Structures are given as structure tokens and as C-alpha cells.
Amino acid sequence: MADTALEIDDVSKRYGEVVALDSVSFDVRPGELFGFVGSNGAGKTTTMRIALGVLSADAGQVRFGGAPVTHETRSRIGYMPEERGLYPKMKVLDQLVYLAQLHGMTANAAHTSAENWIARLGLKERRTEEVQKLSLGNQQRVQLAAALVHDPVVLVLDEPFSGLDPLAVDVMSQVLREKAATGVPVVFSSHQLDLVQRLCDRVGIIRDGRMVAVGTVPELTASGASRINVSVPSAAPGWASGLPGTTVVAEDGERTVIELAPGTDDQTVLAAALATGPVREFSRQTASLSDLFRNVVTEEKPA
Numbered sequence: 001m002a003d004t005a006l007e008i009d010d011v012s013k014r015y016g017e018v019v020a021l022d023s024v025s026f027d028v029r030p031g032e033l034f035g036f037v038g039s040n041g042a043g044k045t046t047t048m049r050i051a052l053g054v055l056s057a058d059a060g061q062v063r064f065g066g067a068p069v070t071h072e073t074r075s076r077i078g079y080m081p082e083e084r085g086l087y088p089k090m091k092v093l094d095q096l097v098y099l100a101q102l103h104g105m106t107a108n109a110a111h112t113s114a115e116n117w118i119a120r121l122g123l124k125e126r127r128t129e130e131v132q133k134l135s136l137g138n139q140q141r142v143q144l145a146a147a148l149v150h151d152p153v154v155l156v157l158d159e160p161f162s163g164l165d166p167l168a169v170d171v172m173s174q175v176l177r178e179k180a181a182t183g184v185p186v187v188f189s190s191h192q193l194d195l196v197q198r199l200c201d202r203v204g205i206i207r208d209g210r211m212v213a214v215g216t217v218p219e220l221t222a223s224g225a226s227r228i229n230v231s232v233p234s235a236a237p238g239w240a241s242g243l244p245g246t247t248v249v250a251e252d253g254e255r256t257v258i259e260l261a262p263g264t265d266d267q268t269v270l271a272a273a274l275a276t277g278p279v280r281e282f283s284r285q286t287a288s289l290s291d292l293f294r295n296v297v298t299e300e301k302p303a
């Protein structure tokens with residue numbers, strides 16, 4: 001089942017009067033790390049639970065490798081639920097071995113895999129401790145191990161980075177990258193947009209149960225306005241005002257931030273800057289997922 005995509009196709013879900021998902025579609029391609037972002041209550045957990053099959057959709061379909069997700073496929077998904085869900089009194093190693101066997105591994109294979117992930121995730125000294133006695137961050141590492149221990153062909157992780165220290169964030173990031181590099185589609189939700197931008201191949205933004213953007217960050221930010229930072233020490237204040245196709249968004253001492261309307265040639269701005277005297281800095285601001293997110297979640301809703 002390697003090299004197959006996870007497809008969420010036109011999925012809708014209501015909880016009574018609440019429309020949690022309204023025709024949500026996106027796909028997570030083989031080998032891809034896909035970041036799923038949205039405000040609180042936007043519908044991420046609901047989508048992921050439906051993808052896993054622990055919740056049924058009212059309409060639409062989830063497919064893996066082109067076929068609807070079945071009980072068999074489901075057992076090959078690695079899932080990290082938001083509410084977590086380990087057995088608190090079970091010891092780390094026992095728990096992982098048990099979960100791997102539950103997913104169909106032999107006792108030997110389960111043991112080997114559990115020990116591998118324990119080592120990989122820095123849990124060796126904790127392997128015989130009860131999960132409930134671990135710190136939250138370490139519990140989360142165990143939770144990741146639980147999602148990986150049965151060698152899943154798809155990974156669906158609900159906020160795997162929340163509450164992790166920077167070192168654990170690095171470990172988690174590396175593991176997810178490595179897993180994707182083996183051809184597995186990996187989707188995770190997160191509110192840490194800088195991290196999502198750094199780590200993910202593509203992102204999907206959900207708002208009030210509807211997908212409002214799907215693509216790479218450069219694709220999603222390409223059509224919007226871009227900003228440049230200009231530093232002109234000898235310019236008079238207001239030197240940039242009135243340049244066609246531009247808006248001055250900040251002026252702080254010698255530094256001016258100028259927003260270019262789509263299609264505006266930045267060389268016109270450079271020429272105007274040079275006309276004031278020496279130019280110390282002239283650089284484009286990298287478009288950020290945070291800016292894009294703010295724009296799409298605060299836009300007026302379509303009628």
C-alpha cells in the first residue's frame with residue numbers, strides 16, 4: 001500500500017444544528033507532510049476523526065489508495081488523537097507492545113518495533129515507568145510512538161506539537177519528515193503556524209467547516225500583495241508616499257515598509273529610494289503563513 005494518497009472528498013458533518021464540516025475536500029499525497037490549520041472549533045479534529053473512521057461522515061468519502069477506507073486500511077493508519085488515549089497505568093514498553101499487537105503485529109515484531117521507537121524518541125530511561133507518571137511532554141512522545149509502532153502507511157496526528165519543549169519539537173519534526181520520506185502521507189493539525197510553514201510541503205486552512213485554502217505557502221501567498229523593507233538614511237520623511245501601486249505600511253526612522261499591489265514593479269520603488277541618496281537595505285519580506293491565515297480567517301464571510 002506504499003505510495004498512495006489519503007483523499008478527503010466532499011465530506012460534511014453536522015452535530016445537531018451545528019454544521020461542523022461543509023463539503024471538505026483535500027488530499028495528502030504520498031511522501032507529503034500536510035499541515036492542517038484553522039481556528040478553534042474550525043473542524044480539524046472532526047475531519048481527522050472521520051479520516052480515521054472513528055466518526056462517520058454525513059456525506060462524502062475518505063479514500064486511501066483510491067478505495068474507501070475499510071476496517072483493514074484503518075488498522076494501518078497511525079493516529080494521535082487530540083484527547084490522547086493511552087492507558088495511564090500501563091508501563092511504556094508494555095503499552096507499545098500491546099498496541100502494536102492490537103494492530104496485527106507478532107509478539108516479536110511488536111517488541112522490536114516498540115524498543116526501536118522508545119530509543120528513537122528518547123524514552124529509554126522511561127520504558128518501564130507507568131505512563132501516568134511521565135511528564136506531559138514525555139507522555140506525548142509515547143503517544144507518538146503509539147501512532148508509529150505498528151508501521152503505519154498513513155499518519156494522522158491531532159496537534160502533535162502542542163506542549164512540547166523545543167528539543168521534543170525537533171525530534172517530532174524529524175520523525176515526521178523521515179516517515180513522509182518513506183512515501184507515507186502525513187497530516188497533522190497545529191496552531192503553531194511558523195512551524196507548519198517551516199515543516200510542511202503543503203497546508204490546508206479550514207474556517208467554519210470549509211476549506212478556504214490548500215496549497216504550498218508560496219502558492220497561497222503569491223497572488224497577494226508583497227512587502228519590501230527599504231532603508232534610506234538620508235531620505236526626508238514621507239519620501240515614499242504617492243508612489244503608484246504602493247502603500248506605506250510603516251515608517252520607523254530610516255526604515256520604511258512598503259506594500260506593493262499585485263503587478264507593481266519593485267524597481268520603481270528602488271529608483272525612488274535611490275533618488276533620495278544611499279540605499280542601505282532593499283529586501284522583500286517573506287510572505288508568512290501567519291499573515292495569510294489572519295487574512296483568510298478574518299475576511300468577511302461570503303453571503
Ligand SMILES: Nc1ncnc2c1ncn2[C@@H]1O[C@H](COP(=O)(O)OP(=O)(O)OP(=O)(O)O)[C@@H](O)[C@H]1O
Nearest residue numbers: 015018019020038039040041042043044045046047
Ligand atoms: N461531539 C460534539 N457534539 C457537538 N458539537 C461538536 C462535537 N464535537 C465538535 N463539535 C463542534 O464542531 C465544530 C468543529 O469542532 P472541532 O473539534 O472539529 O474543531 P477543531 O478545529 O479541532 O478545534 P480546536 O482547534 O479547538 O481543537 C465546533 O463548532 C465544535 O463545537
